[in-house]
Amino acid sequence: MRLVKFLESAGLPEDEEAYLPVMAGICFTYAQPFWGNDGLGPLPQKFREFPNQPRFEKIHTALLSGREWLYEHVGVETIFHTGDKQGRIGKVTITLQPGGGLVFDEEDLRWSQQELREIADLCRLQSSRLAPDIKGFISELSEGKKYKLGSYTLGENFP
Numbered sequence: 039m040r041l042v043k044f045l046e047s048a049g050l051p052e053d054e055e056a057y058l059p060v061m062a063g064i065c066f067t068y069a070q071p072f073w074g075n076d077g078l079g080p081l082p083q084k085f086r087e088f089p090n091q092p093r094f095e096k097i098h099t100a101l102l103s104g105r106e107w108l109y110e111h112v113g114v115e116t117i118f119h120t121g122d123k124q125g126r127i128g129k130v131t132i133t134l135q136p137g138g139g140l141v142f143d144e145e146d147l148r149w150s151q152q153e154l155r156e157i158a159d160l161c162r163l164q165s166s167r168l169a170p171d172i173k174g175f176i177s178e179l180s181e182g183k184k185y186k187l188g189s190y191t192l193g194e195n196f197p
Contacts, residue, residue, distance in 0.1 A: 039161040041067065042154050061104075061149060064157060069105035082171075085164060094163060097156040 041064045050057045071081045088095040133141040149157065179197050190196035 039158050039165075042158045042161070045154055046151075064149070065101055065104035068101045068157070068161065072102060081168075085167065091163075093156060094160050097153060097160050100153070101157065101160075 041060055045057070045060055045064075050060070071078075072086065073080055086098070088098065135141060181197060185196070
């Protein structure tokens with residue numbers, strides 16, 4: 039949500055150099071909990087389901103596809119990959135240069151202003167869905183012991 043708010047408030051034009059890295063950050067930070075999640079394991083299946091909420095399902099799928107798109111496009115050879123995870127790929131241009139040079143360029147992944155608002159709404163929904171699980175998880179981890187508000191280091195002053 040912070041990156042979405044940053045893009046909205048910064049007023050960066052889509053051709054601004056910093057725009058694409060922020061877009062990539064949105065994809066990565068949203069999608070991370072759905073994969074390895076820094077060793078914590080993926081979120082439960084319920085966080086991938088949006089019954090009767092097609093707009094959330096659509097933007098959720100686009101964010102996960104965006105993450106895959108970014109991972110797959112770290113080298114030129116992946117431009118020719120034809121998988122089912124590339125729904126948001128832009129046009130690829132090939133420029134033949136004098137002396138036999140060749141340049142591949144692909145449209146960057148971009149979110150519209152409406153999609154950015156939908157991403158923020160989706161993040162709020164997912165956070166609200168996660169809150170009850172977090173309370174239970176913290177209670178289980180702390181084994182009933184009460185902790186004051188503040189920061190704790192896992193394994194040192196927090197179980």
